[in-house]
Structure formats: C-alpha cells, structure tokens
Amino acid sequence: MREPAELVSTPRKMSMPEQSKTDVEKELQDLRREIVEARNLVIKSDNLLKNLHAEVKTVGKRHEDFQKRQWISSAVAYVLFAVIAVGAALMITSARSSSATNERERLEKMVADLTGQLEKQRADTAAHQTAQRSASEVYKMMTNLPGDERLKGIDALVKLDTSRLSSLERQALNDRASVLRRETGDAAFERGKIAFRKNEMQSVISEMERFLAMNPPQEQALDASFFLGTAYNQTRQHDKAVPLLARFVEGDKASKTRDYAMLLLAQSYQEVGQHEKALETARDAAGTYLNSQYQPQFRGRIATVKRLMNPEAAGAPAGAPAAAPAQVAT
Known part of the structure; x- marks a missing residue:
C-alpha cells in the first residue's frame, strides 16, 4: 500500500476530526483505485x-491434423511404393517371360526348319x-529286250523324270536311246522301202510313221516323208x-522323184479342196520339169482344177486320172 500522503500545512487551521476524515477518504479512494486496477489486471490476465489456452488448443489441433496428414502421407507412400514394386516385379517377370517366349519360338522355328x-x-x-x-x-x-521290243525302253525313257538323275546318267540314257533309235529306225526305214517297192502301202505307213517318230536326220526324214x-x-x-508331200517338195528340190511328188501333192490339194494350191503346184511342176514323163498328168491336173474352180466353163476337158505309183529308185 501507498504511504500516507504527506500532510501539507496550510495557513487555515482545521480541526483534527476533519483532517482525519479527509485522509481516510483519500486512502479509501487510493485503495479503491488500486482494487479497480488489480481487478482490471486480473481480467486482463484471465483474457x-x-x-x-485457445492458441494452445489450436496448436494442438494443428499438430493432430499434421500428424494425421503425415500418417496418411506415409500410408499413401507405402502403398505407392508397394504398387511400384509390384509393377516393377511384374514388368521384369513379363520381360523375362517375353524373352523366354521369343527364344522358345526361335528355337521351335529353327527345329521346324531343320526338320523340313x-x-x-x-x-x-x-x-x-527311285529315279536311279x-x-x-x-x-x-x-x-x-529282243528286236523292236527295245523300243519300249524309249517310250519308258520319255515318261521318266530325268531331273533327279546326274548329268552322266542322263547322258548315258540319251546316248543309248540315240543308238537304239538309229538301229531300229534304220531297220524300219528299210522295211518301209521294201514295202513301197511291193506296193504294200499299209506296211509303208506303219514303218515310216515309226521311223519319223524317232527324229531321224533331215535327209532321211525327207525321204520318209x-x-x-x-x-x-x-x-x-x-x-x-498334203503336209508330208509339201515338206518333201520344199526340202529336196534336187530329188529325182520331186516331179512325181508334185503331181501327187497337186492331186491331194485338189481332193482336200485347196484348188488354188493344186493349180499352182501343177503349173510349177509343168514349168519346171518340161521333159518329165508326167507332163500329160500335169496338164490334165491343171485342166481338172480349172474346171472345178469354174464349173460353168464350157468345153472343159475330162478330168485327169489319179497318178499311178511310180517306180522310185531306192
């Protein structure tokens, strides 16, 4: 408490009771003021x-929220780490599995290729x-095989797949076939000429067809034609x-029997309806072989073909007879 205020003497004289009352009132006022101030301080301190307390409570709540968020973050981090770890493990496993699958497929393909x-x-x-x-x-x-039965070997050779054989084996077969063709072909050619001299035309056809089927040399092929x-x-x-006689006429112009072949060719042209070629062949033969024994037949063939080409022409001579077989030097 404050010390009592020092009393100041005044010139006015007061009585003792009044002076004591004034001092007490002052002290009471001071005391009251101090009490008010103390009360204000208490209120202020309470506030x-x-x-x-509110701030501490707020800080505590914030701390709890922080701990909660930290826990959630930790949980999320652990979950993410687990997911990443599992994903990485799956990727590694998948890569290894894919590599193993590719390697297996490569090996299987290699095995299949080697097997093929x-x-x-x-x-x-x-x-x-088998080909051998x-x-x-x-x-x-x-x-x-005896005689012409050896020709069965040539027929079998035509059907044989020689691509599987070596070049030496093919050459041996072809050489043997060539020799056999010459042997059997020459024999057939001679038999055909003998049959021609005997006027056995069916035998001539049989033997000469066989001979031409063996691909003879050009000169013999023309004679056979x-x-x-x-x-x-x-x-x-x-x-x-027609094609055989035309081949002979065109291929062997120095033959002694060419005039006879042209006479027969003109007749065959006429019989198959090729009158222009028949007329051309007969005229060519008549102009080329002026001293031929077949000149009458040439002129008769020309007249016959003209009459056939122009049936309305009057006074046409009678048709020429078919050419008789000639005696051919063989």
Missing part, C-alpha cells in the same frame, strides 16, 4: 490466459534312288498326205 530340310533331303534322296532304279530298268529294256506321203495319197488319206 490472456483464455487466449493462450531333313525331310526334304530324305525325299530327294528317296526320289533320286527306274533309269536302270529303262536302260536294261533298251539293251536286253515322200514314202509316207505317197502311201497316204494312194490310200486316199489326202489330208495326211
């Missing part, structure tokens, strides 16, 4: 404590062995005679 190559080699080997056996049989047929064409002409197979 400060309340504010402090092996099967192909086996098939080629089997086909080659067939070639051996064909060669024996062309060598061991003449004999076969003449045989067809004499047997009235003019459609078959």
